[in-house]
Amino acid sequence: MRQTTLHRTTIAAALCAALLAPLTVAIGPATAAAPVTAETRHARHLASLSRDEVGAYLADYELGPAKYAVDLYRITYRTPGADGGRTTASALVAVPRTEKRLATVAWLHGTRAFRGDVASVADNYDRAAVVRFATAGHPTIAPDYLGLGEGPGTHPYMVAGPAVTASVGALHAARQVTPLDPRVLVTGFSQGGQVAMLTGRALRSDGYFRPAALAPISGPHDIRGAELPAALDGRLDGVSATFYLGYAMVAWNRQYHLWDNPSEVFRAPYAGLMDRLFDNDTQEADIVAALPATPEELFTPAFLARLRHPDGRLAGVLARNDTACRGWHPGVPVRLYTSTGDRDVTMANTLNCRDQLAGHGTRAEVVDLGDHDHFTTGRLAVPGIVAWFDRLG
Numbered sequence: 001m002r003q004t005t006l007h008r009t010t011i012a013a014a015l016c017a018a019l020l021a022p023l024t025v026a027i028g029p030a031t032a033a034a035p036v037t038a039e040t041r042h043a044r045h046l047a048s049l050s051r052d053e054v055g056a057y058l059a060d061y062e063l064g065p066a067k068y069a070v071d072l073y074r075i076t077y078r079t080p081g082a083d084g085g086r087t088t089a090s091a092l093v094a095v096p097r098t099e100k101r102l103a104t105v106a107w108l109h110g111t112r113a114f115r116g117d118v119a120s121v122a123d124n125y126d127r128a129a130v131v132r133f134a135t136a137g138h139p140t141i142a143p144d145y146l147g148l149g150e151g152p153g154t155h156p157y158m159v160a161g162p163a164v165t166a167s168v169g170a171l172h173a174a175r176q177v178t179p180l181d182p183r184v185l186v187t188g189f190s191q192g193g194q195v196a197m198l199t200g201r202a203l204r205s206d207g208y209f210r211p212a213a214l215a216p217i218s219g220p221h222d223i224r225g226a227e228l229p230a231a232l233d234g235r236l237d238g239v240s241a242t243f244y245l246g247y248a249m250v251a252w253n254r255q256y257h258l259w260d261n262p263s264e265v266f267r268a269p270y271a272g273l274m275d276r277l278f279d280n281d282t283q284e285a286d287i288v289a290a291l292p293a294t295p296e297e298l299f300t301p302a303f304l305a306r307l308r309h310p311d312g313r314l315a316g317v318l319a320r321n322d323t324a325c326r327g328w329h330p331g332v333p334v335r336l337y338t339s340t341g342d343r344d345v346t347m348a349n350t351l352n353c354r355d356q357l358a359g360h361g362t363r364a365e366v367v368d369l370g371d372h373d374h375f376t377t378g379r380l381a382v383p384g385i386v387a388w389f390d391r392l393g
Contacts, residue, residue, distance in 0.1 A: 077173035094134035108188025193219020344374035
């Protein structure tokens with residue numbers, strides 16, 4: 001679910017010029033009535049890229065050709081917080097320079113532990129994916145989620161509700177920057193694959209937007225039935241499993257109070273480190289360096305037993321945040337992208353998602369990209385999703 005940060009080597013001058021001379025525009029409140037509303041605060045122009053510049057940029061990420069020039073904005077907006085109040089969140093908005101407007105794309109990013117590693121702030125794979133969808137003609141919105149980007153506080157990692165409200169809120173907030181077609185093609189990678197399914201579900205009852213297709217990539221769609229067992233039995237990469245589980249437990253404790261003392265959950269010396277490591281101000285490389293190589297070295301034997309056989313409040317938290325594919329019928333085309341070689345998010349998540357959707361009348365197509373690692377899967381999937389979205393109109 002983590003994403004590597006890739007650095008471009010071309011069009012540096014164009015992007016740097018835009019960032020050195022930003023245009024900050026005050027935006028009024030959104031007026032559309034919807035179950036999730038977002039009061040847009042500001043839109044900041046980040047870059048204007050010609051078609052040639054877009055092509056050179058995407059070549060560095062191996063994401064395919066350019067069709068239209070693209071303008072990039074960072075928006076900040078007010079949205080429901082994890083505590084039920086209001087908070088500020090941010091998002092990247094990419095606008096194709098064409099009068100022909102296609103369906104809107106929502107791009108949901110994978111696991112980010114450092115707040116500065118999201119697409120509205122950093123130039124990385126997420127930003128490149130957003131530019132790829134936009135240059136094809138789709139206005140594209142990439143929410144940073146709560147507690148990341150320019151949002152205050154900490155990120156409620158793997159808490160479904162705030163991820164959805166921040167994502168739907170970003171779509172509404174972006175309408176103050178550019179006109180958006182109400183049809184939303186929803187996609188995302190890793191954590192964002194799960195959020196894509198959850199967001200698509202929420203958009204079915206939105207007052208303006210509606211889902212048009214779902215294309216998640218390697219998402220942890222079945223935490224209890226696939227991802228958690230694989231993380232604990234050695235099928236997943238040990239370092240990745242330790243990172244994801246540690247991050248999720250810290251975030252869930254903040255949200256649901258799973259323990260009184262961290263020593264009930266984490267072995268020494270990690271019990272005293274976890275809240276600081278996952279404060280979203282610590283670089284991911286520093287987090288990984290501070291953690292052990294396996295979940296067995298991080299968690300106490302008693303808590304490992306609870307993870308293997310969840311009960312009580314932990315079981316309730318898992319059930320509440322494990323609904324990406326359970327119990328609903330999307331009613332739109334669904335493609336589930338995965339790979340056999342993924343040792344961060346086991347392929348069983350995708351296969352189980354397919355079966356869960358089938359149980360409610362949805363025939364989802366599974367696209368197996370082959371024997372590739374997690375991040376290669378994300379990169380390889382994007383051009384195919386762009387082509388599929390284009391065929392859907």
